[in-house]
Amino acid sequence: MKTSVTSLDGLDLLSSAVLILDAEYRIAYANAAAENLLETSIKTLMQQKLDDLFVNGSTLDPVLQQAAEHQFADKRQDLALERVGREPLHVHMIVTALDLRDMPVLIELRENVQQLKQDREERLLDQSQANKELIRNLAHEIKNPLGGIRGAAQLLEFELPERHLKELREYTQVIIKEADRLQTLVERLLAPHKRPHIVGDVNIHEVCERVRSLMVAEFPQGLTIKRDYDLSVPEFRGDKEQLIQAVLNIMHNAAQALSERIKNGDAQITIQTRIARQVTLAKVRYRLALDLHIIDNGPGIPPDIRDRIFYPLVSGRDGGSGLGLTLAQTFVQQHMGVIECESRPGCTDFRILIPLP
Structure with a gap:
């Protein structure tokens, strides 16, 4: 049975990468998502073997052969596909046996975000x-x-x-x-x-309100601090003063990055609290976690220091000590949590995750 590649154009609508292999395990079809995931043009992908794309591509040969021989309908596995000169590609792979003589194997790749x-x-x-x-x-x-x-x-x-x-x-x-x-x-x-770790019951909204009052006193004009609280977030055991310092350091950094917008009167910081479910932190799975976001509308973190902002003595501004975020990270980690950051011009989002009881 012959199949026209044009009849597969509907696969371009999928967000996951799809590759269809011919009887010799060469790529006969790749959708647009595969082009994006593999960072290679479709023209270059066509007629290549997986061995040509990945250093460890040959490890897939047995499962491809099994699919071509219809030993299973589909098979799933998580793996890291190694690439020359690039980071390994962590994916969830689904191999499906097709009832097509000229294109017997379909591979679907989904980037493994959790990994x-x-x-x-x-x-x-x-x-x-x-x-x-x-x-x-x-x-x-x-x-x-x-x-x-x-x-x-x-x-x-x-x-x-x-x-x-x-x-x-x-x-x-x-x-x-x-x-x-x-x-x-x-x-x-x-x-x-x-300093000793003083543990007690912590209400994260009391922490946020304390920091907010300090920021309003320091920046009375030009800076709006918005609150978006989930009041169902429960109390947890922790060091309140350390958490106040961690949140204050992040917000103070944000305000300093917003200096030009504060002068213009349109600077904004949003404090958002949510509950995250089924969260893995430091290889430990937690049913619930505090999900605290501190979001500003500043210029963003300079790309050259974005991967180093938690290093000591790294600062994006003249005169900065480069200790604020390092200390914030230390205090959050003492609560078994993590700080993550995503930044682009107009939006920088610091996310604090801390396990909840």
């Missing part, structure tokens, strides 16, 4: 742990010499000859003030590790 999310979370957790160890060790290494530098500058100031005291004291004061500034920075770096 990608888990991989991203694992990278963030590993990255965060490495950051914390680096910060702790670096801060301790800096702290002791700073005390010596400050003390030496004070002693030097006492020993200055009276006739040169006025002009030289200016230099010793620079050393003392800079040592104090660095000491304050070190204390901020060590703060999350030194």
Whole structure:
């Protein structure tokens, strides 16, 4: 039975990628979604074997042969298709046996969003742990010499000859003030590790309202803070002060990114709470989780730092310490949660997920 490829044009309406293979397992048809998923033109895909597309494409040969021999109607599996010079493609694959002699195998590929999310979370957790160890060790290494530098500058100031005291004291004061500034920075770096974790019942809307009142006091003009609360979100056990600080750091960053819009009077931050169901965080499945979004209408995070915004000392603005988001991430992770971020010009969305009882 011969089949015209044009009779398959309806498959272009599908959002999942569809490939139909001929009797030699070469691609005889690919829909538009396959072109997008594989990042290869349909013209290039045609007549290629899967071995040509993926480094591990040959591992599919047994299941393709079984489909061609009608040993099953369809078979499903999750797999990572490796590509040269690119990230592996995590997909849910459905292989279907067709009753067509010239095109016996249909493959449907759906990007496995959950697997990608888990991989991203694992990278963030590993990255965060490495950051914390680096910060702790670096801060301790800096702290002791700073005390010596400050003390030496004070002693030097006492020993200055009276006739040169006025002009030289200016230099010793620079050393003392800079040592104090660095000491304050070190204390901020060590703060999350030194402060005890005080656990109690937390109402996330009380946290959001506290932060909102602080932001309104600091930015009384030009910034609108919208509330979109799901009042069914239950209380949970946590450290209220840490969560206030985490949300405040994110909102403060958003407000600073909105500086131009605040001047124009059209800056907006939205606080949204929802309940997420069946959420996997750090490989653990939770029935319910707090789903908190902090959304602003600013210019977006610069692309060159988008993947590094939770790294310590990375800032998108002049004069920023680059610690706000790092501390927010640390506090949320101490609640077994994660922070995610999606950003484009006109919309930056920080999402906090924390398990609920």
